[in-house]
Amino acid sequence: MAPPCDTRGTEAAAEPRTEQHTEPQTSDEEPIIQEPEGHEPEATRRVADVTESARANRGWWDRNADEYQTEHGTFLGDDRFVWGPEGLDEVEAELLGPPEELKGKDVLEIGAGAAQCARWLAAQGARPVALDISHRQLQHALRIGGPFPLVCADAGALPFADASFDLACSAYGALPFVADPRLVLREVRRVLRPGGRFVFSVTHPIRWAFPDEPGPEGLTVSASYFDRTPYVEQDEEGRAVYVEHHRTLGDRVRDVVASGLTLVDLVEPEWPAWNTSEWGGWSPLRGNLIPGSAIFVCARD
Template sequence: MPGRRSAAPRARDAPSATLPARDRKSTTREPIIQEPEVFHASGAPGAAEPEATRREAGVTESSRANRGWWDRNADEYQVEHGTFLGDDRFVWGPEGLDEVEAELLGPPEDLGGKDVLEIGAGAAQCSRWLAAQGARPVALDLSHRQLQHALRIGGTFPLVQADAAALPFADASFDLACSAYGALPFVADPVLVLREVRRVLRPGGRLVFSVTHPIRWAFPDEPGPEGLSVSGSYFDRTPYVEQDESGRAVYVEHHRTLGDRVRDVVAAGFRLADLVEPEWPAWNSSEWGGWSPLRGALIPGTAIFVCERD
């Protein structure tokens, strides 16, 4: 989801291989919040600005870097994007496509009584909306600080700090799963996450997730005309990495082509039911990072995958 490389609402968490594994048979409905690790790179007073580069970054390095980044930057993120996201809206991406109109999880009137897992929940805006429809959401995020914002806003549903690649839930615990720009853009092995989601879904369950549209990786992150010319290869899967002076990654995003994303969904055992590419609406005048009405009217910015578990 848009994050540091393409700063926009709904960038969330990434799984961390450093988190201790929990008993997968747990079906707790109590909040679980761990104390975060302390990172100083690019977050301590006087720290040098990280170097942006393209290089390989594996599962452990990516997840460790992104957990630290979101713990350090959650406050700024919520200040910058909190108004756009609201406290209890379900927005799929920077275009502003709302689940009220999209109904990608199904008609709102059918959500009552459904167990729903939100992955990369941030301040849990989507879970709050789901709860208002009568669903039973669980909001999961890797970032301790993001979940503190969820507590600040409030809600009666559980908040779980956990690794999306090792979900602390029993098999077949949920009817639906959703992720609005959460986890998947930041992980080195998306199939691992998708398989975990499939495991905790009941037969007939649905997963809907949104990510930055892969075509955006071929264009510079500029909102004006300079952002409309291809500057790199769409087929270059080399991750975007920000690293400190010692070469330690402090932020990582991973690029997958559209075909890669489809193959990931299938490899995880899902059936792809729909692929939604929201158009930029006339009412949305927002501009941040590489997102703007100009670019949104010409090239897609978000890809939403609707996946079914048979």
């Protein structure tokens, strides 16, 4: 799982052990842009196309995977399937279907991070494949271990044959970071078998109208919900080093339909009383007032 990131914080580096599996399969990729030492990226709103977004986010996740797993690894666990910062667990949600019906199913996890969700799926008897654009994130999947393939590739160009999977899932992976989500959705439909299901979670679109702060300052609308201009962090030369893309709720629905998928359900998890933690701009205070995540349950006819 690679949920929304809080780009602030100090760097933590824990070298993962990779002796449990072979290195993840990789596809040909462009060089990663490295941020200068000590340089704080400039945050702005501007256009970022498919290529720039992919390059920036591959680099960001490779640089920050260690810190991310150190900070959020306890919440995510090694083999839980959590849909977002609220803590909605697939054990209870059953958005992919009853756990007992997952046995023997071929499942693709997109934006897998350290492959916690894939590891849970394997424990149910499924045959998962964990895919991520970040090689470093997949090294953490190797460190934790798991009896399933790891593939380093772009979600907009899935390296699989047509009709290869029964199910696909993505917990905050890929879709918040791509400039053209329909590329991903069409690829997912292509690799799904007829009757297959794709479930993905993203930041709830309404959140883009509010500051990304967990406290009271994050409860006042500060931007237009309808402004689709991407959020970009860029280096001193103006090159993007991190990108997130905003789609309204209606945009997301239209993307699903235009990609040939059927929208079966839209889940907006409520913040549970047991979850007292903060995750970037996600917090109990905000979670009890406005939705933080949107989960789209889609099917291929």
